């Protein structure tokens with residue numbers, strides 16, 4: 001029996017997606033049982049008064065999602081239960097399976113339990129304290145008290161110190177954007193930037209397309225808004241444009257989220273031509289893009305490509321950056337660059353949340369960013385991290401000859417893919433037993449499940465600790 005399928009010409013989803021979604025619902029509810037035969041393409045097309053190709057695309061979509069299998073000469077059948085579970089696509093569309101706020105559940109406990117004297121932690125992606133510009137930032141702070149009038153410390157109902165906003169806009173323009181101070185909103189860290197965007201754009205079950213794996217801090221914000229995820233496939237250069245297009249066309253997401261530079265956890269830098277193509281596709285399919293540019297200052301082998309915002313013509317690309325890694329986390333300063341229709345809603349959300357970010361810190365930061373100490377600081381920090389990356393990746397390659405360790409092009413994380421027969425959990429336990437803490441992969445996957453892997457963060461460890469941690473990893477994972 002054919003389940004009821006109501007096609008709606010006002011629905012933004014293409015007809016084949018509407019048909020695929022209706023059949024997927026019938027499969028999920030049990031109305032169409034495992035192994036049940038779907039109606040022949042010709043008869044369903046006749047029944048729904050649509051072209052044969054529309055039904056055939058719907059069946060292909062269901063097959064890609066792992067919901068059906070086609071058997072040559074016999075027809076299309078609901079996938080047997082185990083095939084649905086094993087299908088790679090089953091994990092890309094599971095809105096109801098994710099409960100909110102649990103992204104890091106279990107992980108922090110496991111890390112705390114495994115922490116003991118002598119343990120080396122590759123689990124926390126902390127910047128190196130020896131890079132923190134204490135004296136220079138201290139001077140900027142003193143000058144703020146000495147030179148700014150008392151009124152500067154008054155309540156401010158605005159969304160950022162105008163001088164700091166102008167400096168941040170200038171730095172974006174030096175990277176190919178056309179930003180003005182009025183488009184910058186200073187936030188309390190990138191975490192708040194993500195939260196403001198999510199609060200304005202997402203509601204329950206809004207579809208968020210995301211690269212995978214990606215930074216879990218932002219995913220946690222989306223989780224809390226009840227987002228449904230669709231994962232975009234990547235290759236060695238970051239998200240694949242053909243897959244971005246497939247996902248945009250098929251799912252019509254509200255938002256596409258990406259860290260184009262210093263992708264946390266993989267360290268991949270997305271080539272400029274892909275960034276440009278994403279913006280063009282976002283325009284074609286009416287998707288808002290949220291790009292996190294955190295870490296662009298620590299691109300090692302070539303200057304960081306321009307932000308995606310550089311290719312934006314209609315304000316659909318929202319950019320955020322944290323200064324936690326490039327200066328120090330105690331600043332709690334990040335910012336958003338947003339223009340057009342979204343700007344006013346974000347302004348209002350910021351005022352609602354915390355009125356404004358500390359003007360005292362913003363004024364000192366503005367002075368620091370304009371001082372010669374800032375580029376000197378970046379250069380020294382980049383050189384330190386590059387040295388640590390080279391040493392660590394080299395030591396890992398020797399300690400884990402089976403592993404294919406890609407040196408991160410930016411940032412301070414290495415993504416270690418595990419052989420399929422070794423689970424992330426088992427690898428975590430083996431490493432903990434050898435006295436090295438690692439970050440399990442699951443929180444980095446939007447749907448919280450994906451191939452086994454570990455994130456290894458080297459930023460805050462000196463050379464001796466890095467060599468020792470690689471040796472311990474070698475012992476722990478010698479025969480995967």
Ligand SMILES: Cc1ncc(COP(=O)(O)O)c(C=O)c1O
Nearest residue numbers: 189190191215264294322324334
């Ligand atoms: C991609 C990315 N965005 C943002 C952050 C943190 O931002 P904040 O400390 O400003 O909340 C991190 C920290 O690891 C990160 O990797």
